[in-house]
Amino acid sequence: MPGFLKEFFNRNGIGMGAAILGLVLFWTIGLIILPQLSMLDFSFRPNLPPPEIGGPKDVYTLENYKYLIYGPEGGSQSYNAVDLRVFFRTLLAAVCVTIFNLILCYPIAYYLGQSKGNHIRIFAIMLIIPYWINEILRAFALRIIFGETGVLNTLFVGLGIWDTPFDFIRNDIALYAGLGYAYILLMIFPMYNVIESLDKNQIEAARDLGAPWWRIHWRVVIPYAKPGISSGCTMVFMLSAGALAAPQILGGPSSLWFTQLIYQQFNDNNDWPQGAAYAIVLLVTCILFVLAMMRLFKVNMGDIGK
C-alpha cells in the first residue's frame, strides 16, 4: 500500500477510510470516468439502428471524426465548412468572453481583495445572490434588456440617440453579455482569494520606490495574482465554450454555438456517436488550448487549484 493511503487509513480507521475512499472512487470512476469512456467508445462507432448493434456492422471507425472535417461523403464541399466554422468561432468567442471577463473582473477582485471592512461582505453577497436565479431566467432577463423593444433600445431610441432600434441579439452582443455575466463569479473569486492574501506593504513598497499605479499592477499585483487569474480564466473559458443555454436563448438566428450542434446530433438527429465525437473534439481541443496557454504564461497545474 502506498504511504499516503496507509496514512489515510491510519487517520480515519479502516471502516471510515474504506467508506470515504469508496464514495470518492464511485464519484470519479462511476459517475465521471466510465460515462466519458462510454462516450469515447460511442464516438468511434457507426450510428446503427438498435437491432444491428453488436452485429457485423458494429466496428470501430473514424467516420464520425472525419465527418466534422470533411462533411458528408459525396457532399458538394471538400470540407465541412459549416461545422468547422461554428467550431472555431465558438472557441474564439469563448476566448473573447474570457478576456472580456478578465478585464472586467480584475479591478473588482482587486478592490474587494484590498479593502477591509463590512461593505466587502455586502458586495460579495450582492454578487452571489443573482446566482440563485436559474440560468434560463437570467438569460431571458437579458433578452428583456437587449431585445428589439427591450429596455436599452426603448431608452436610447426614446432619448433620440438612435433612430432605429439596434439589434443586440443579431450582433451577438446579448450573447457575449450573457456569457460574461454568467461566469463573473468564477472569474472574480479565484482572483479575489489570491489578491486578498497580497501584503499591502508590497504595494506601498513599490509606490514608495517610485512606481506609478500601472507598474505596481504589472510587476507586483498581477504576477502575484497569476494563479487566481489562470484559475478563473480556465474555468470561464471551459464553461463558455461548453455553454448551451445562453447561446440557445441569446444567440442570433445565424450564429450557432458548437454545443448546439452537439445537442442537435444527440437529440434531433438521434446520432449519439456523431454527437459524442463532436463533444470529444470540443473537450480535447479546450484542454489542449488551456494547457498551451498555461505553458505560454508559465502557470503550474498546482496553481489552478488556488
Added chain:
Amino acid sequence: MSAGVGVDLENLWIRFGDFVAVRDANVNINGGDFFSFLGPSGCGKTTILRAVSGFLDPSEGKVLIGGKDMRGIGPNKRPTALIFQNLALFPLMKVWENITFSLEISGASAKERRKRADELLDMIALPDQGDKLPSELSGGQRQRVAIARALCAEPDVLLLDEPLSALDLKLRQHMRTELREIQKRVGITFIYITHDQGEALTMSDSIAVMRAGVIDQIADGKTIYNDPNTAFAASFVGENNVFRGKVKQIMGNEALISTNRSGELVARISSANQGKLKAGDDAMMFIRPEAFAIAADGASGDHFVTARVNHEEFEGNVFNIFTEGDGGKEIKVSLPNLGQSFDDHTGQNITLEYETRNAVLVPAGELAAE
C-alpha cells in the same frame, strides 16, 4: 557626501476621526543624523513615519524635507525610501530585481541595473546572491536586501519601521551595528521607528520619546537615559524604580521629597523641570537598579532606603535583588558581578544607598505600562 537632508515636522497633527494619533509634534531632524522615534506600540510613531513617507496626509501642520513643504507630493515622488517592518520584498522577483526596482521604474537598462545590484550586494556583503529569490535567503540576509533596495533609490532620507523586530536577539544586535555603519557610510538621514530602547540608545544621534501621540522628550540617548523630562520617559527607557511623593523643599537643583513609604529622600531635579517644580507638588523620583549600593545596616538619612528583600536572582553580569518598595511595588537592585560573593538576604531588611545625582525627580505623571 553632503551634510544630508534634514526633516522638520512643524505643528504636526494627525487625526483618525475623533482619535488623535499625533498631537502637535515639532521635531527638527538634522541632515545626516540617525534619528529614532521611541515609544510603545500605538503611540503614533509609525503614523509619523507614514506622514513623512507620504502615505498619510497630516490633518494639520507641515512635513518639510530639506526645507521643502511636502504637501501634495505623493510617496512615489518624495526623496524618501521606507523599509517596512515585514520588509515587503517582492517574493516573485529575484534579489537583484528587488534591489534595482527603483531603477527599473526610471527606465535603466538591464545591464545597468545588474551592475548596480552587484555593487549594492557587495556593500551588504551578499555577493553572488543576486539570482536567488528572497525566500531562499535567511532573515538577516533579507533584512540587508531590503536596505539595499531602499538605498538603490538614492533617497535623501531613509525611513525604517521597526525593521529588526522579526529577527532573533543575536542577529538583532549584530544588525544594529551594521545599520549604524551603513548610515555612516552613505551619510544620509535615517529615521528609525522602534519600541526597543536598546536599539534606539545604541544607534541614534537623537531620540524622540513618544507617548500616546505626544513627544515627551527629544535628546541624545545619554540625556534621555540620565535626565528624563517626564515620568513616562524615565519609566519607558531602561529599567527604573519609581518613588512617589510630594516635594517638601527645593534646594537649588535638588529637592527633598516626602515619599509615600520610604521617608524623606533627596533627589536631583531633572533639567527640564528645574525652576518649575515647587514645594507641595506631586512628584516622582526615579533611581535605576544599578544606581543602588548596599549600605551598612542601620545607616539612615535622606539618601538611604530600607526595604525587605522578597527574592534574589543571579543573571550573570548582575545580581538582582527585589525588595518590597514604595506603594507595594518592587524595588529592583542590580549589583554588578565583579567576582565578589553575594550574601543571601531573602526575608531580611537591607539598607540601600544612592548618590543624589542618580535620583532624578520629575513631576508626577503617567508611567509606561509594564
